Amino acid sequence: MNSAHSTSGTGHHAVVVTRVSDTQWHAIEDDRTVGRGDASRRPDGRLFISIDAWHRPVFDRVADAMLRDLPTPLYTVLDEADHDSRSAWERAGFAVARREWGYRVPTDPQTTGLGSVQPPHGVTILPAGEAEEGPLRALDRTIRDEIEATVGWQTMPAEVLPRPAGTTLLDPSKYVVARHLDQYVGLIRVVPLTRQPRIGLIAVRTDRHRRGIARALLAHALASLHRSGTPSAWAEVDESNAAATALFEGIGARRAGSTLELVRH
Numbered sequence: 001m002n003s004a005h006s007t008s009g010t011g012h013h014a015v016v017v018t019r020v021s022d023t024q025w026h027a028i029e030d031d032r033t034v035g036r037g038d039a040s041r042r043p044d045g046r047l048f049i050s051i052d053a054w055h056r057p058v059f060d061r062v063a064d065a066m067l068r069d070l071p072t073p074l075y076t077v078l079d080e081a082d083h084d085s086r087s088a089w090e091r092a093g094f095a096v097a098r099r100e101w102g103y104r105v106p107t108d109p110q111t112t113g114l115g116s117v118q119p120p121h122g123v124t125i126l127p128a129g130e131a132e133e134g135p136l137r138a139l140d141r142t143i144r145d146e147i148e149a150t151v152g153w154q155t156m157p158a159e160v161l162p163r164p165a166g167t168t169l170l171d172p173s174k175y176v177v178a179r180h181l182d183q184y185v186g187l188i189r190v191v192p193l194t195r196q197p198r199i200g201l202i203a204v205r206t207d208r209h210r211r212g213i214a215r216a217l218l219a220h221a222l223a224s225l226h227r228s229g230t231p232s233a234w235a236e237v238d239e240s241n242a243a244a245t246a247l248f249e250g251i252g253a254r255r256a257g258s259t260l261e262l263v264r265h
Helices: 056-069 083-091 133-149 213-227 242-249
Strands: 003-006 015-021 024-029 032-041 047-053 074-079 095-106 123-126 175-180 183-191 198-204 232-238 254-264
Touching (some): 015 032, 015 056, 024 056, 032 056, 047 056, 056 083, 083 254, 095 242, 123 213, 133 183, 133 198, 183 213, 213 232, 213 242
Parallel strands (some): 198 232
Antiparallel strands (some): 003 015, 015 024, 024 032, 032 047, 074 254, 095 232, 123 175, 175 183, 183 198
């Protein structure tokens, strides 16, 4: 594999950066691993990289090696509060492409004000696991195409990006679905993580927007979590998504962090 040498390390020994596999780089100083780099291709085809190094010179050396070996564009993500990491990636030529707000979402209907919310006339909310897989996958494809034609799937959390087969639907049991007559028209995906459940996606077909369906889906999902004893859920919203921001902030969700996606062209 390729190696690169540098005398800039944690001491006076040379640092050797070696590509140990197609997706991994190691920085070695005096027989010790002092840094690592990893590359992974997201389901939408974009290439993301990460670097783990305690010292600035080592980070820079690993970054240089990875940038020589990999095609652009390259992406990375980081906590916006981590100013040192942001500075390191900017030294490597990366710039902010987008911001994603993290929200802590209360589940108590007394707090959210969703206790009295009912689905629009003719709409039925199917609890998680009750939707038929075939129609649900058809809805997934429709919503995917509509998002791709507008804001693009790159604004979605990584866990709901389309897979190589084209679907974003991996586990139908995690979806609450809105049905109008005999058609599925909206969905919300809730991942039941131990520490705090995560709302991975909430989406309604374009021709059914502004009818209160998303609000009804959210009301159902949060009420179910509240009944199970879960006080809050986590959601991530692209800062450009004004509708989702208004929806969550309107029920008392509070920003609890932010993530930056950086790109180097």
